[in-house]
Amino acid sequence: MSLPPQPLSPLDGRYRGAVGELGEHLSEAGLNRARVQVEIEWLIAQTDRGFFGTSPLDAEQKASLRQIVADFGQADIDELATLEATTRHDVKAVEYYVRRRLAERGLAELTHFACTSEDINNLSYAITVRDAVREVWLPKLTTVIEALAALAREHRDASMLSRTHGQPATPTTMGKELAVFAHRLRRIELQIQATEYLGKFSGATGTFSAHVVAVPDVSWPEVSREFVESLGLTWNPLTTQIESHDWQAELYGRVSHANRVLHNLATDIWTYISIGYFRQIPAPGATGSSTMPHKVNPIRFENAEANLELSSAVLDSLAATLVTSRLQRDLTDSSAQRNIGVGFGHSLLALDNIQRGLGEIDLDRDVLLADLDANWEVLGEAIQTVIRAEVVAGRSSIADPYALLKELTRGKRVGGEELAAFVSGLDIGDDAKQRLLALTPAGYIGLAAELVDALG
Incomplete structure (x- = not known):
């Protein structure tokens, strides 16, 4: 007997409760909603400029179009899946989806006007990644940093033996050691907050060729810049068919750097637990070992280690591969970018475990003092x-x-x-x-x- 369809990734199964918020942005549905948003905003931008004699849409018409994005749900996801089954092209399916909602034939023809698929895709990815980072991942990182800072202040004067090369060394305090991690992470946090999310909107090879033939007397670079910036993104004026993904490589490198600092934190806390500096607070009803009843295992930090390694493996791969595209474009980035959510998902899961783990430990100052006295x-x-x-x-x-x-x-x-x-x-x-x-x-x-x- 076969099982009913099951999630292949633990992020969509066992750990969905911890990472589900990312699905709002870094899922196929989140990407398609952003694609619909870009198509609709481009249509509105064209009518605002009166292309081909069109009149600007009134406030009610614009609100009605934007409501399509706001109301995007399961029925729309299913409709797009049906359309793509015929088109065999995800962005073309989005175009047809939007056109179906435009009663006026002339207005419908402005959907996807002069666009290559990557004009829609690159902006959609920039929107979804930006929102996932700002609304989900960064707040969780901030929570962990604040928890570390609070512990650092609480234990600022808790003298302890240092161990350089694993050997007894000049004493420090637990507070100062935790403050080092909080400081390192804050610095990376600021770098990530300052990320530029770039976008291009310049046609099949980045030359505005179709645009100029259709409407010769328009400053298309200016139109492109204004449109990209209207989406809250930074305009990239020089690209091939694709936006070059350098901003993605920079972002994923920084997130991977944060992962590695967090990994260092997890291994240090694990070690402090193993030598008795921290006591673990048992969770009522929890089991540490299936055979040794006394065990309280540092699973939060071990789980974090594994997921940080997985996250960095994905993000490092994306950072390394996305910056290369043969000539004016190839499709390697298409499959690669579908795993952005996987990279952030494992990192978010690790952050959740570290946050929980930091709340489940208690410093044993007597052990610290005994170690010093020895x-x-x-x-x-x-x-x-x-x-x-x-x-x-x-x-x-x-x-x-x-x-x-x-x-x-x-x-x-x-x-x-x-x-x-x-x-x-x-x-x-x-x-x-x-x-x-x-x-x-x-x-x-x-x-x-x-x-x-x-x-x-």
Whole structure:
């Protein structure tokens, strides 16, 4: 017995609840609605200019046409599918769909006037990607950044042992480490917010050839610019049949960059959980392991890792391939762009998991302090640095401070009492000696807490 039709992608099945908002924009239906919008707006723009003796549509007529876009739903999706089954061409099906709704023959002929399919497609993709990024993906990224910033402020003074190369190193605070991720992501967020969404509207090879033959006395580049900008896009004056997709490559590269920073965050949080710095808050009724009842697994961060990798794989591929088109155009971009939603979907799912995961952990400050107390040798950096300053100031004659501390601490565990005895015997000024004797691993955090304020 065969199964009834099932979604092939988990984004449309298991994870639809987390990513479904993207379908409003980055789906076949979302793309077709945008195509209808572009066709209708182009028709209105032509009548506004009185092409071929037409009169501008009145406010009611324009509102009626625009309502077609606002009311676009399942019946329209089905109608377009039926039309495309005959035309074997998705944009031609959209043209016929719009023409059916225009009673006046002359007005109907203005539908898709002087357009190549890519005039409609490139603007439609720019609209749908722009709206998906601004209305769905960026708000989720902002939510994660705000959650990170809040945790950074909460734990600004929570001293912890650093681990450079996985080994005990100069202490920091958990707040400062989380603030680093929030700061990195904010910078990328600003870059993505500043994205230019480009559009072209210049005919079969980007030359306005048909336009000039049909209406010679019009400044077609100016008409094109005004129309593209009326859609909230940036006009690209020099293209082939297709808009060159450079803006897409730039955007997907930046989103992929954000993915990789988020991946770094996920692996670091996972590691902090594994060494006990963060406790996971069990969800009522949840199961961590099918055989080990005690388990609370960091699945939110593991799920995020996998989906960030998938997202970047898709977006990196799009960024690499969309900028190449043979001569004046080929169709490789057509299939590729249908996967834009897949790239953003996996990223959005990861963001959702990270947001949830950050809300399901609790910092165990006792574990942080115990770890610090077991690694007094990390004060070797402070001691040798102070000695060097004392040598420069003429208050010490120690020949090689670094070598002295290296001999004492490298590859060894040195306790607080041992270090105190060592410092007491140093040939340095009394003020410097007292500063070092008062120092503990938990107190050796420099300006870590204050640096969190850089988040604003």
